Amino acid sequence: MTPQSTKKTFGYIRVSTVAQNLDRQTDALVAQGIHASDIFSDKLSGARQSRPGLDALLRVVRPGDTITVQSLDRLGRTALHVLQTIADLHERDIAVRSLKDGEDLTSTTGRLLAGIIVHIAEWERNMNAERVAEARAARASRAQAGEQVAGRPRTALTPAKVEAVRRLRESGMSPSAIAANQGISRASVYRALEHHQ
Template identity: 45%
Template sequence: MPTSSSARTYGYVRVSTRRQTIDQQLDVLTAAGVPADNIYGDVISGAKWERDGLATLRKMLRPGDTLVVVALDRLGRSLSEMVKLLEWIVAEGIELRSLREGVDLTTPTGRMLAGIFASLAEYERALILERAEAARDAAQARGRQTGRPKSMTPEQVEKARALLAADWSRVRVAKELGVSRASLYREIPAD
C-alpha cells in the first residue's frame, strides 16, 4: 500500500511490572526515528489484552502509518490475540516494524515470521508458567508457604471469632486487630 505524505510513525512499549522500566525501549524507538510524542505504552502483562496504551494507539493509527516495536513480544504473548492484532494491522493498511526480529508486515514473509515469533512468545510464556507451577508444587510438598502470606494469624482469627460472637461489628473487629475488612471476610465469611 502506498504511504501518503501524512503518514506517521508510532511506537509501542510495554513492560510487565512496575519494577521494570520502559527506558531502554524508549531509547531504541527514538533512535529508530519514532517521535517521542508518538510512543504509547503500558505497564501490564502481555497476556492481558485490555491495555489502555494499546487501545489509545489503535485509535491513532491510520492507513499508511507505521507502528514500530522493539520486539513482537511487546505487543503480546497470546498467539490467538497476536494473530487478531496482526490481522487488524494488515487490514487497516498499517505497516509494522519489529526491530529485534526484523519483521516487516508489508510482505508475505514478514506476516509469516510474525506468526512464528508470536507462537514462540506464547510457548515461552507457557514454559514460564509451567516452571512457576512446578516450583510452587515443590515448595508445598516441603511444607513451605507459597503465594501471598495469610493476612491474619491463627490467633487473630480465633480472637476475631470471639469478638464477632460477642456482637462486635466487623468494622470494629477489623480495626481492633489491625486488618482489613476484606481479610476478615476472607478468613471468616459472613453466614
C-alpha cells in the same frame, strides 16, 4: 480537494510489571526517529486483556501509518493474540515494523509473512466459530433426544408415574426400557423406585 494525510510512524512499548523500566525500549524507538510523543506504552502483564496504551494507539493510527515495536511479542498476550493484532492492522493498511532481526513486516519478506499471518488468524477465527456452532448443535440435538440439559429442573414424578414405574419394574422390565416406556430418564426411574421404597 483535500490534501492526502501524511503517513506517520508511531511506537509501542510494553513491560510486564510496574517495577520494570521502559527506558531501553523508548531509547531504541527514539533512535529510529520516532518522536517521544508518538510512543505509546503499557506497564502491565501481557496476560491482561485491557491495555490502555495499545488501545489508545489503535484509535490514533490511520491507513498508511506504521507501528514500530522492539519485538512483535509486545503486541499481544499470547502468540495467537499477536497474530490477530497484526492481521487486524494489516487489514487496516497499517504496517508493523519490529526492530528485532527477522521480524520487520515492512520488508518484502515481511509483507509476505504478514499475508500468511492474516490467513492464519482468519483460519483460527473460522475454527472458533465452527467449534461454537458444533457445540450449539450438539446441545440442541441432546435436548431433542430428551436428555436432561445441565441446570434444568428434573422431570416431575407424579404418584401415578411412580406407581407405573414400580409395576413395570416388578414385571421384570429393565430401567432403560421403563424410561423409554414412560418418556422419562433412567435417573427418574431410579428416583421413582427409591421413592416407592
